[in-house]
Amino acid sequence: MKTNFLKFILFLFTSAVLAQTANVSVVNNEEGMKLVVNGNDFMINGMNWDYFPIGTNYSYSLWSQSDAFIKEALDAEMSLLKNMGVNSIRVYTGIQPKWIQYIYENYGIYTMLNHPFGRYGVMVNNTWVPVTNYSDEATQKQLLLEVSEMVEAYKNTPGLLLYLLGNENNYGLFWAGAETEDFPDDEHEKQFIGENRGRPMYKLMNDAVLKMKSISTSHPFAICNGDVLFIDIIAEECKDVDIFGVNMYRGISFVDAFQVVKEKLNKPILFTEFGSDAFNTIKNKEDQKSQAYYNLANWKEIYENVAGQGKAGNAIGGYTFQFSDGWWKHGQTTDLDIHDTHASWANAGYKKDYKPGKNNMNEEWFGICEKGPTNSRGLYKLYPRAAYYVLKEVHKINPYSEKTTLDNAFKNIKIKNAVLLARNEKENIVKSIKN
Incomplete structure (x- = not known):
């Protein structure tokens, strides 16, 4: 009886x-x-992390479904993430505070709450403006209002880790849409865009952080930049931002990113997006081994650059992109039930399937898990790829422990074993569904 009472306490x-x-x-x-x-x-x-059943696109919202549906979807996905050792997910505004709390209390997973900050357009004076003009006074007022309301609504939410503004909004200064494209090469064009459109945006981001900090200081505030483009302007305009978040796809190595951010900004670097797709454009088929290879190398560099490891000492972690395949990413509004294999941009850093003059990055194949068909209730199964099992081992490593030797820890992670695990696990899941 006493034991039960102690357990209850x-x-x-x-x-x-x-x-x-x-x-x-x-x-x-x-x-x-x-x-x-x-x-x-x-x-x-x-x-x-997101939740888009096959056949849907960005217009679908998990958070507008019934509570019973949301709970079932979260329980399936968060149990997989917890098993993988993930301790935080990146989620856009739209998620209600109660679900951030639910995810944390049931799975111990924190949420980084992401406001797009006009990346895909903004509603100004009851009119939708698809390309945000950060110099416009009405737009500035609207965005400052939105982020202020966000902090007021979420500031006391258990499970909230930090706030993130934007999603590589500096790239959005060049592109009219959300789909990734090759970046312009002309340096004069980049400089012109940076000064005329980028500087007002970064200044407004800093104004937003100051506004949010006047409401709450219990969580840090980060921005999400595309690589280090315009970092000199960021250094001048974003002095009150706590964390430099970056979407970075450089292939096997981030190269000088840690040191550049340390010298230019003197702020911690958080990789808000990085990773590799699981499709090989040369072989024209799925390539789980290569995806695991790039993700393992990227995480090793992040760990090597955390405080106390003897390198830049400014890395605080990252958010692998992404948990499950986005079948809508290539066309966005067409062929939503087709797993498109058209590569939409080129990146020489991913040498295993790169050919000069050819695109090799497949937007619909970045999932750490393969997405299965949707059942009659709108739910779907996930099939973990090899990268899932590699990252599961990575996330067991504590870089702040004095007992941790990173070289040995990462050397013990075998991609070949992860490929076999993924294959066997998929077979088991398929069998269980049939039975």
């Missing part, structure tokens, strides 16, 4: 701790830069 205590809003801060000391959560060093082992 422990349960109440644990529940009370989990229900509290986290106190999250950035610490910069002689070892380097760290994210600290409730007094403990926190390495972000994150994942870009």
